Amino acid sequence: MKFIAALAGLLAVSNADMYMQNPRGCNDRLNEANTDRNNANRLFDSQNNAKGGFCYGPAMSFYEGSLLSVEWTAQHGCGINEKLVCNIVLQYICSNSDADPVDLVRDGVTTNTITNNAGGATATTNGELTYGMHENYAYYQACATRQRNKGLWINDRNLGGNAATYTRQNNNANRHGYECAEERDYYPYWAPVPWVDVAILTHSMDWCDFYRAESFNVKSRWICTNNGVQAAPNNQADCSAAGLDWTEVPAHGVPAPDCVQAPLSRDNFLGNGGDGGHTNQYNWTLPTSANLACIANDNCNCALRIRYNISTTDLGVNGNRPDAGFIDWSMNGQASPIMQDPTYDASGANMTLAVDTSQFGRTFEDRSFMFHIRPRPSGVTMANRIFNLNVRGKRGNIVQTYPATEYDFVPDNLAVRSGDYIHFQWTGCDTNPAGNAGEGTDRTDRSNMVQIASFEASVPATPEWLASNTPLFDTPELRLHFSMLGQTGCRTMEELLAANNNNAGAVEQDKTNCMKLNAASPYFDGGLIRMNSTGTFYYMNTRNNNFSNRGQKGTLDVVPLLPSWALALVLIGAGAFVLAGGVAGLMLYARSHPHSPIAETFSKF
Numbered sequence: 001m002k003f004i005a006a007l008a009g010l011l012a013v014s015n016a017d018m019y020m021q022n023p024r025g026c027n028d029r030l031n032e033a034n035t036d037r038n039n040a041n042r043l044f045d046s047q048n049n050a051k052g053g054f055c056y057g058p059a060m061s062f063y064e065g066s067l068l069s070v071e072w073t074a075q076h077g078c079g080i081n082e083k084l085v086c087n088i089v090l091q092y093i094c095s096n097s098d099a100d101p102v103d104l105v106r107d108g109v110t111t112n113t114i115t116n117n118a119g120g121a122t123a124t125t126n127g128e129l130t131y132g133m134h135e136n137y138a139y140y141q142a143c144a145t146r147q148r149n150k151g152l153w154i155n156d157r158n159l160g161g162n163a164a165t166y167t168r169q170n171n172n173a174n175r176h177g178y179e180c181a182e183e184r185d186y187y188p189y190w191a192p193v194p195w196v197d198v199a200i201l202t203h204s205m206d207w208c209d210f211y212r213a214e215s216f217n218v219k220s221r222w223i224c225t226n227n228g229v230q231a232a233p234n235n236q237a238d239c240s241a242a243g244l245d246w247t248e249v250p251a252h253g254v255p256a257p258d259c260v261q262a263p264l265s266r267d268n269f270l271g272n273g274g275d276g277g278h279t280n281q282y283n284w285t286l287p288t289s290a291n292l293a294c295i296a297n298d299n300c301n302c303a304l305r306i307r308y309n310i311s312t313t314d315l316g317v318n319g320n321r322p323d324a325g326f327i328d329w330s331m332n333g334q335a336s337p338i339m340q341d342p343t344y345d346a347s348g349a350n351m352t353l354a355v356d357t358s359q360f361g362r363t364f365e366d367r368s369f370m371f372h373i374r375p376r377p378s379g380v381t382m383a384n385r386i387f388n389l390n391v392r393g394k395r396g397n398i399v400q401t402y403p404a405t406e407y408d409f410v411p412d413n414l415a416v417r418s419g420d421y422i423h424f425q426w427t428g429c430d431t432n433p434a435g436n437a438g439e440g441t442d443r444t445d446r447s448n449m450v451q452i453a454s455f456e457a458s459v460p461a462t463p464e465w466l467a468s469n470t471p472l473f474d475t476p477e478l479r480l481h482f483s484m485l486g487q488t489g490c491r492t493m494e495e496l497l498a499a500n501n502n503n504a505g506a507v508e509q510d511k512t513n514c515m516k517l518n519a520a521s522p523y524f525d526g527g528l529i530r531m532n533s534t535g536t537f538y539y540m541n542t543r544n545n546n547f548s549n550r551g552q553k554g555t556l557d558v559v560p561l562l563p564s565w566a567l568a569l570v571l572i573g574a575g576a577f578v579l580a581g582g583v584a585g586l587m588l589y590a591r592s593h594p595h596s597p598i599a600e601t602f603s604k605f
Contacts, residue, residue: 017047017048017049017052017074017075017270017364017403018046018048018072018073018074018075018088018306018307018308018364018365018366019048019052019053019072019073019074019270019366019403019404020070020071020072020304020306020366020367020368021071021072021073021279021392021393021404021405021410022069022070022071022281022390022392022410023060023068023070023304023368023369023371023390024054024057024368024369024392024427025052025053025054025072025306025366025367025368026043026053026054026056026107026366026367026368026369027046027048027052027053027366028040028041028042028043028044028046028053029052029053029054029055029056029111030042030055030056030107030108030109030110030111030132031055031056031109031111031429031431032055032111032431033055033431033432033433033434033443034433035051035433036050036051037050037051037052037053037111038111039111039112039113040176041113041174041175041176041177042111042112042113042132042176042177043132043133043134043176043177043179043367044134044176044177044179044184044305044365044367045169045170045174045176045179045181045184045365046364046365046366047169047362047363047364047365048364048365048366048403049403051402051403052366052403052404053366053404054369054394054404054429055394055429055431055432056107056369056429056431057369057427057428057429057445057522057523058427058521058522058523059107059369059370059371059372059427060371060372060390060425060426060427060523061371061372061373061374061425061525062286062371062372062373062374062388062423062425063286063373063374063375063376063377063380063386063423063528064286064287064288064289064292064295064373064374064375064376065285065286065287065288065376065382065386066285066286066386066387066388066423067283067284067285067286067385067386067387067388068283068284068286068388069281069282069283069284069388069390069410069411070090070281070282070283070284070304070306071279071280071281071392071410072088072279072280072281072306072308072366073265073270073271073272073279073280073403073405074088074265074270074280074308074310074364075267075268075269075270076267076268076310077264077265077266077267077268077269077310078201078203078262078263078264078265078280078308078310079203079261079262079263079264079265079273080203080261080264081203081264081266081267083267084203084267084310084311085203085204085310085311086202086203086262086308086309086310086311087187087200087201087202087203087207087211087262087309088200088201088202088262088306088307088308088309089187089197089199089200089201089305089306089307089309090197090198090199090200090201090257090282090284090304090305090306091195091196091197091198091304091305091307092195092196092198092287092302092303092304092305093105093134093135093194093195093196093302093303093305094196094292094294094300094301094302094373095294095300095301095302096294096297096299096300096301097294097299097300097301097372098299099301101121101122101129102118102121102122102136102137102138103121103136104121104129104133104301105133105134105301105302105303105370106129106132106133106301106370107132107369107370108129108130108131108132108133109125109126109128109129109130110125110130110131110132112130112131113131113175113176113177114131114132114133114137114177114178115131116140116175117137118137120133120137121133121136121137132177133177133178134177134178134179134303134305134367135177135178135179135180135194136178136194137178139178139180139194140175140177140178140179140180141230142180142191142223142230143163143164143165143180143181143182143183143191144163144164144165144173145163145230145231145232146163146164146191146223146224146230146231146232146234147162147163147164147232147233147234147238148161148162148163148164148165148166148167148182148234149164149182149186149190149234150162150329151328151329152167152168152186152328152329153168153327153328153329153331153332153336154167154168154329154332155168155332155336155338155339155357155358155360156332156333156334156336156339156340156357157171157357157358158171159171160172160173161173164180164181164182164183164191164234165180165181165182166181166182167181167182167184167185168185168357168358169181169185169358169359169362169363170185171358180193184307184363184365185363187200187211187307187309188211188214188215188216189216190221190234191221191223191234192216192221192223192249193216195305196217196252196254196287197215197216197217197256197257198257198258198284198304199257199258199259199260199282199284200212200257200258200259200260201259201260201261201262201263201282202259202260202261202262203261203262205259205260205261207259208259211257211259212256212257212259213256215256215257216251216252217251217252217253217254217255217256217257218251218252218253218254218255218256219251220248220249220250220251221248221249221251222236222246222247222248222249223246223247223249224236224238224239224242224244224245224246224247225244225245225247226244226245231244253291254287254291255291260282263280263281265280270402270403278412279405281411284304286373287373288382289375292373294373295373295374295375296375298374298375300372300373300374301370301372302370302371302372302373303367303368303369303370303371304367304368304371305365305366305367305368306365306366306367307363307364307365308363308364308365309363310362310364311360336357338355338357338360339355339357340355340356340357341353341354341355341356342355377528380421380528384419384420384421385416385417385420385421386420386421386422386423386528387414387416387420387421387422387423388422388423388425389409389410389411389414389422389423389424389425389554389556390409390410390425390426391407391408391409391410391426391427391428391447391541391552392404392405392407392408392409392410393405393406393407393408393552394406394407394432394445395432395436395437395438395443395444395445396432396433396436396437396438397436397437397550400433400436400437401436406544406550406552407445407447407541407544407552408552408554409449409539409541409552409553409554411554412553412554412555413554413555413557414554414555414556414557415556415557415559416531416556416557416558416559417531417558417559417560417561418531418532418533418534418558418559418560418561419530419531419532419561420530420531420558421528421529421530421531422528422529422531422556423526423527423528423529424449424482424524424525424526424527424529425524425525425526426447426523426524427522427523427524428444428445428446428447428522428523429444429445429522430443430444430445430522431443432444432445438544439508439516439543439544439546440508440509440513440516440517440518440543441508441509441510441511441516441518442509444518444522445522446485446516446517446518446520446522446543447517447524447541447543447544447552448482448483448484448485448517448520448524448541448542448543449482449483449526449539449540449541449554450479450482450483450539450540450541450542451466451471451472451473451479451537451538451539452538452539452540452553453465453469453538454538455538455553455555457538457540458540458545458551460483460540460542466479470533470535470537471533472537472539472556473529474532474533478529481526482526483542484514484520485517485520485521485524486520486521486524487514487517487519487520488519489512489519490512490513490514490519491510491512491513491514493507493515496510496512496513499512516543517542517543531558533558534558534559534560535557535558536555536556536557536558537555537556537557537558538553538554538555538556539553539554539556540552540553540554541553
C-alpha cells in the first residue's frame, strides 16, 4: 500500500525557526550555562538555531481545566499570507510521576542523549534519572522497525535506509532522543503516537475537517504485529502476506483537537504577530481528570510540543499553489518540481537558485520543560474559571536573549470577571550565560509583582495610595508575599555594605540582598487567588523593569460578572417577573373569592 500523505501544507523551506516562549521552550537545552545548547539530539530534532531555548528551572504546576497562554515566535510566518501555506500543531504528552522509569516523562540531569537501549530509561546519577525522556524506548523501537512510508515525496534525496527513522529531513536516521523522525515530519501521522492533539492552527480552515477526523485523539490506527510486537510491514497487504497480524490500536479516546485560523505573522521576522504587536498565542484549556487519569492522582508529568510546518507557494506545479492538493512519490527524483540548486534562464542569462531540497517540506519544533497538571483544590469546581499568569523571557539585553525575549508577564494584559481565579506562578534558573545584562546575582532569573498606580509609573504604589485605592491583593501579608517572594536571612543596606567593604557591585551580587530578590528561589507559586474586587490594576517587577523600553509590567482588568446594562435588564426582568407573579396571585384569589373587594376591582377592567 502506498500512502499519499505528504500534504503540501506540511512542506517547508529555508531556515525557519520555531521557539516556544510560554511555557518556557527548551530547544533541547537543559542546565548548561552556555549561549548555545550543548546537544541538538538530546530529546528531539528542533532544527532550530542552537542559541534558542530557556535554561532549566524548577517545574511549574498548572491546575486542571485552567487556561494557559501558549506563546511562540516563528521565523517565516503563518496565517493568511499569500507567500506561504502553513500549519502549527500543538500536542502534549503525560505520564504518572511515579510510573516505571521506562515510561516516565522527565527532564533528566544531563545534556547527553539517552542511550539506545532499554537501560537508558533507568540509568541514574546521584539518585536521579540521568537522561531526559518524552517518548519512550519501545516507541522508538517500533519506529526503527516499521518500514518508512514510500508513498511520500522525498524530492531528489537519497535516503540511507527503509525504516521510518529515515526521512527527507533526516536522510541518515540520526537519533534525537526517542523521537520517531517520520512522525515528527508529518501530521496527521498514520501510526500510533503518544502525543495527544491540542490544536491545529492552519492557514486555511478548509483543512479543519480533515485534521479533526484524522487525529489519533478520535481515530484508531493499525499496525503489523508479530506476537504483539511491531513488525516491519506498514500496510495490511504486506502484513497478511508475511503471515502476521494486522492489529488495531485504539485512539486516545479524547475530543478531537481544536482547529482554528493561524494568527498572522510575517515571513523573515522572528517576532510579534499582526494583532497589535503581541506575541502570537493560543489559549489552551488544560485537560481534566475526566480525560487524564493521572490528574486525579495528582501525579502527572507532562510536556507540551509545538511543530511548525511551512511551504512557500513557489513549490506549486505548473503555477498551482501547493495547497491545491497533495504531492507524493510520483514527483520524486527527476519528476520533482524543484531540484537542488537549479539553474534557470533569466532573460538570456543563466541564474543558479539557492535551493536545498532537504529544506522543502521542512518541519521545525520546540518543546517545553516538564510540568505538572494537578487537581483543583477543594471548593474550586470545574464551573470556576482559572487563568494562569506567568513570566516569560530570559536574562540579558535583546541581543543576548534572542531568539527568546526580555522579561515580560504572560499574559501582559489579562481580562477576567469578578469571581474568576488566577494562578500566579513563574520559574527561572541560575544558569543563564555569565555576564548577560540584568540585575541581582549574575546568571539568575527572579521576578516579583508589586502594584503600581498607573501603567506609566515605574515605582511601587505607596501605602498611602493603596489606602485610598483598591489594592490588587486584599491583605498586606499577600502584598508582601508577592513583593518579597518569601525571602529569609535578609540583610539591611548598612549590613550589606559592611559585609562587602562598601563595594556596590559586590552588594548587588550578595545572595542576602533581598532588595534585589537574590535570596529568592527560582520558582515562585503565588497560589490560586479569587478576584473579588473589580477595576483595572497595574503591576511591575521591581528587579527587571530597568528602562522604559525594557519594561516588565502588566495590566489586569477585573470586570463585574455582568456589565451594568445586563444587570439593569436582569433587575427589570426580575421586577417584571415579581409583578406578574403578584398579579397572577391576586387574580387567582379573586376567582376563588368572587365577592371580595379584589374581585370587584378586577371586574372593572
